[in-house]
Amino acid sequence: MSFSLDPEAAEWAAKARAFADNELMPYELEAEMNHGQLPPGVSERHERIAVEIGLASQDAPRAHGGLELPVLTQVAMAEQLGRVTNGLSWCYPEAQSWMFEAFSPEQIERHAKAMMRGERHVCYAITEEFAGSDPGEIRTTARREGDHYVVTGEKWHVTSYNVADTVIVQAVLAGGEHDGAHALFFCPADAEGLSVVRTPVYTHNYQHHHAILKFDGVRIPAADRIGAEGDGMGVTHSWFRRERLMIAARCCGAAERLIEEALAFAKTRIVSGEAIMSYQLIQAMLADSAVEMHAARLMTREAAVAHDRGADLKTLHARCSLAKLYASEMAFRVADRAVQIFGGRGYMRENVAERFLREVRVDRIWEGTSEIQRLIIARALDKRGLAATIGS
Ligand SMILES: Cc1cc2nc3c(=O)[nH]c(=O)nc-3n(C[C@H](O)[C@H](O)[C@H](O)COP(=O)(O)OP(=O)(O)OC[C@H]3O[C@@H](n4cnc5c(N)ncnc54)[C@H](O)[C@@H]3O)c2cc1C
Numbered sequence: 001m002s003f004s005l006d007p008e009a010a011e012w013a014a015k016a017r018a019f020a021d022n023e024l025m026p027y028e029l030e031a032e033m034n035h036g037q038l039p040p041g042v043s044e045r046h047e048r049i050a051v052e053i054g055l056a057s058q059d060a061p062r063a064h065g066g067l068e069l070p071v072l073t074q075v076a077m078a079e080q081l082g083r084v085t086n087g088l089s090w091c092y093p094e095a096q097s098w099m100f101e102a103f104s105p106e107q108i109e110r111h112a113k114a115m116m117r118g119e120r121h122v123c124y125a126i127t128e129e130f131a132g133s134d135p136g137e138i139r140t141t142a143r144r145e146g147d148h149y150v151v152t153g154e155k156w157h158v159t160s161y162n163v164a165d166t167v168i169v170q171a172v173l174a175g176g177e178h179d180g181a182h183a184l185f186f187c188p189a190d191a192e193g194l195s196v197v198r199t200p201v202y203t204h205n206y207q208h209h210h211a212i213l214k215f216d217g218v219r220i221p222a223a224d225r226i227g228a229e230g231d232g233m234g235v236t237h238s239w240f241r242r243e244r245l246m247i248a249a250r251c252c253g254a255a256e257r258l259i260e261e262a263l264a265f266a267k268t269r270i271v272s273g274e275a276i277m278s279y280q281l282i283q284a285m286l287a288d289s290a291v292e293m294h295a296a297r298l299m300t301r302e303a304a305v306a307h308d309r310g311a312d313l314k315t316l317h318a319r320c321s322l323a324k325l326y327a328s329e330m331a332f333r334v335a336d337r338a339v340q341i342f343g344g345r346g347y348m349r350e351n352v353a354e355r356f357l358r359e360v361r362v363d364r365i366w367e368g369t370s371e372i373q374r375l376i377i378a379r380a381l382d383k384r385g386l387a388a389t390i391g392s
Contacts, residue, residue, distance in 0.1 A: 003301035009073040015053050016080035023049055024081075024088040031086035032349055036207040043091060043207065050092035051118040059242075060095040060116055064108065068097075071307035075249040075300055082253025085355040087206035089250075090160070093121050098238035102184075102227050111166065111186065123164040123189075125155035125213055126236060132156075133372050135170065135182075135236060140215060142171035142183055149185065149225065151218045154197065157366075161211040162199070164189050169215065170232050182232025186224040193218040204359045241320045243367045245307070248300040248323035251331035251363055254356050255293040258331075258338040261352050262286060266341055276341070285337040293334060296327040306391055318380035318389050325373035328363035335360055 005013060023046060027038055050056060058074050060066020081089035093115035103112055114120035131137035140153025151171050161167065167187045173179055187194065197212040227235055263286055266277040276282045303319040311319075338353035339346035346353045364370045380389040 003072070003298055003305060005072070005076055009070065009076055012058075012069065012073050013076040013080055016055070016077035017083075019049060019053060019055075020080050020084050020089065024084045024091075027088055028085045028352070028355070029350055031088060031207065032205050032355060034205075036086060036205045036209075038207060046088070046091035047118050051116075055094070056092045056118055057095055057116040059097045060112065061097060061100050064100055064113065064116075066095065066116060070304075071245070072301060072304040075245065075304040078246045078249035079253040079256065079297070079300075082250025083257040085352060085359055087204065087208055087359075090206070090208055092118055096239070096242050098235070098242065102231070102235045102238070104223075106223070107186065107226065120166060121160070121164045122166045122168055123158055123160040124239070125158045125161075125167050125169040127156045127158075128154060129156055133369060135233070138170060138172060138182070140169070140171045141174040142185065142220070143174040144176050144222070145219075147222050148219045149183075149222060151185065151187065151215045151220055153215050155213045155215070157210045158213050159210050159366075160208040161189065161196070161213060162209045163207070167194070167213070168226065170236060173229055176229070178229040181230035182236075183229050184226040184232045184235055185220045186226065187215075187218060187220050191218050191220070203361060204355075237317065240367055241313075241317055244320040244324035244373075245300065245303055247363050247367055248296065248303070248320070248327035251327035251360060252293060252297040252300055254360055255289065255296065255327075255331050255334040258334050258353055258356055259286065259289050259293060262289075262338040262341040265345075269343075282341055285341055289334040289337055292330040296323070296330045299323045299326055302391065311391065314380070315384070315388060315391060318377055318384075319391060321368070321373040321376040321380075322390070324363075324367065325370055325377070328360065329370060331360040331363060332357070 027042060031038060054067050057066040058069045060068065062068045095112045095115040099112045100108060111120050126135055128138050128140060140151065140155065142149040142151050151169060153171065167189055168184055169187050170182055170184050173181050173183055193216040195214050197214050199209050199211045202210055266282050267275055269276045300323040303323045306316060306319055335353055335357040339357050342351055342353050345351050348354055377389065
């Protein structure tokens with residue numbers, strides 16, 4: 001089995017790298033110093049280029065005008081975008097393949113295809129104050145009234161609400177045949193009854209904020225339900241699989257950049273008359289980082305190849321958890337070592353290692369914490385055994 005990229009995949013990765021290096025990285029410091037804000041017009045330009053390159057339609061089926069790139073190719077592109085700090089690569093909507101299975105034909109036209117054109121910006125509201133690791137515990141309700149649902153509850157950490165026009169909200173059905181089951185709904189970001197409780201400040205400086213939202217009897221047409229009543233958790237799991245794999249890929253990219261930057265610094269920084277690269281304690285930090293980054297990338301690409309092979313969904317679910325768990329923990333260790341190699345400079349916000357140390361921390365939390373990934377892996381081991389879990 002090969003995880004190296006064929007010429008076509010390498011070409012896509014090169015496009016993503018050029019976009020990251022030439023268009024996004026030049027704005028890292030400006031974003032960092034201005035709470036994520038970019039000069040007027042820059043985000044629009046980034047989005048336009050991303051859509052032109054094909055990033056917004058990379059995972060969409062060809063039958064719907066998408067590129068339907070192999071998952072390995074998409075992972076290779078995500079690695080490149082992960083090399084950028086300050087969330088600058090979050091500049092385009094992504095029409096993901098699961099959407100074309102879960103959405104109705106009308107929803108595909110109105111939402112998924114508009115995302116491919118960069119004309120629809122969606123955020124996801126699942127987590128609540130008392131339901132994070134276990135989405136089964138959410139309390140937001142959707143009560144059917146004629147041809148509408150009435151949604152009531154509060155959602156936390158809703159990433160990108162400030163730049164979104166649509167919220168995908170998960171709620172528990174109250175009453176009716178599927179009472180207690182979950183469903184997902186499209187809700188306009190400016191719907192009557194939907195308001196921002198507050199926008200907390202987080203560790204990173206991103207243009208995309210993480211609002212706490214209140215749904216106060218928001219009326220959502222039944223036609224805006226995603227899938228059938230009770231499909232909520234299944235659809236959310238499809239989204240989690242995709243996001244976990246891509247988080248793993250971005251963490252590999254972050255680690256790659258950190259190692260390259262720390263290596264370049266170590267070769268030129270002279271202490272006691274010697275480049276610090278000649279000191280074996282520095283060499284060890286770089287060697288350990290390279291080994292772990294390589295292992296994480298192999299694991300992530302292997303999971304991508306398993307997707308491309310059409311492996312069983314349950315196996316893929318555990319594989320994405322393996323990759324996300326290892327890559328996110330690896331990236332934090334690599335960032336910490338990079339800060340150490342940069343010394344005092346590594347503690348300055350203008351330094352890439354300082355920013356990544358703060359930014360990759362959340363990759364051990366969102367889309368399921370490291371503890372939850374371990375539980376998923378352990379459950380897979382228990383049910384299917386080691387060979388099936390790791391795909392050997
Ligand atoms: C910056 C950011 C952006 C986010 N964006 C979104 C978003 O766009 N949409 C959205 O819906 N959510 C979003 N989230 C929420 C995120 O997915 C949750 O924070 C995450 O799932 C953890 O839930 P929690 O914060 O409630 O922690 P909790 O579930 O309260 O967990 C607290 C601690 O307990 C541990 N724990 C929990 N259960 C177990 C167990 N069974 N065994 C062992 N340990 C356990 C956890 O691992 C963690 O260490 C975002 C979060 C952050 C920080």
